[in-house]
Amino acid sequence: EADIYQTPRYLVIGTGKKITLECSQTMGHDKMYWYQQDPGMELHLIHYSYGVNSTEKGDLSSESTVSRIRTEHFPLTLESARPSHTSQYLCASSATEYRSPLHFGNGTRLTVT
Amino acid sequence: GNSVTQMEGPVTLSEEAFLTINCTYTATGYPSLFWYVQYPGEGLQLLLKATKADDKGSNKGFEATYRKETTSFHLEKGSVQVSDSAVYFCALSAGYSTLTFGKGTMLLVSP
Numbered sequence: 001e002a003d004i005y006q007t008p009r010y011l012v013i014g015t016g017k018k019i020t021l022e023c024s025q026t027m028g029h030d031k032m033y034w035y036q037q038d039p040g041m042e043l044h045l046i047h048y049s050y051g052v053n054s055t056e057k058g059d060l061s062s063e064s065t066v067s068r069i070r071t072e073h074f075p076l077t078l079e080s081a082r083p084s085h086t087s088q089y090l091c092a093s094s095a096t097e098y099r100s101p102l103h104f105g106n107g108t109r110l111t112v113t
Numbered sequence: 114g115n116s117v118t119q120m121e122g123p124v125t126l127s128e129e130a131f132l133t134i135n136c137t138y139t140a141t142g143y144p145s146l147f148w149y150v151q152y153p154g155e156g157l158q159l160l161l162k163a164t165k166a167d168d169k170g171s172n173k174g175f176e177a178t179y180r181k182e183t184t185s186f187h188l189e190k191g192s193v194q195v196s197d198s199a200v201y202f203c204a205l206s207a208g209y210s211t212l213t214f215g216k217g218t219m220l221l222v223s224p
Contacts, residue, residue: 104156
């Protein structure tokens with residue numbers, strides 16, 4: 001019953017390629033987030049947005065970039081993929097109301113060879 | 114700053130055993146507390162939440178009570194099932210900051 005969609009689910013790509021991970025939500029949420037999940041399961045916030053044309057860097061420094069041109073869409077781009085970017089990427093959204101819970105997509109598992 | 118500490122896993126139980134996953138937190142002010150669950154191959158789902166001291170969140174047989182005096186929000190279930198095998202994350206929201214997650218605890222339930 002996911003209302004937040006991530007594509008692709010799995011991506012294997014060579015070093016140096018440019019990639020975009022897609023994230024869309026149909027709930028009208030203003031807030032959206034990107035997390036990187038390492039093999040030990042820990043979550044690291046890498047980007048977030050509180051609305052159209054608003055983007056902020058998260059707690060973990062990342063070479064990726066994001067854009068928020070439409071409320072429902074929050075893509076993440078890597079200009080030049082490296083093996084160190086191999087990870088699971090999770091997108092999430094939440095309503096504007098104070099301390100609303102997060103809704104997560106099913107993730108994109110990226111492997112850079 | 115805000116932080117969440119939860120017990121390291123994996124926690125390995127037999128079906129119908131009692132489950133406790135410990136979670137303690139440090140936060141300024143009065144945070145809201147959450148438990149999320151991540152099943153294999155999926156994203157996180159909200160399992161339960163509590164917004165003030167002594168609140169008890171519950172869902173699917175899981176419970177957690179917001180204990181301000183011990184700064185804890187331990188997750189419990191009386192009788193686990195194989196289908197409960199997943200990774201469980203404790204999290205807090207304080208002020209207008211982004212959510213702070215614990216490192217996750219893997220639960221493995223065998224038949």
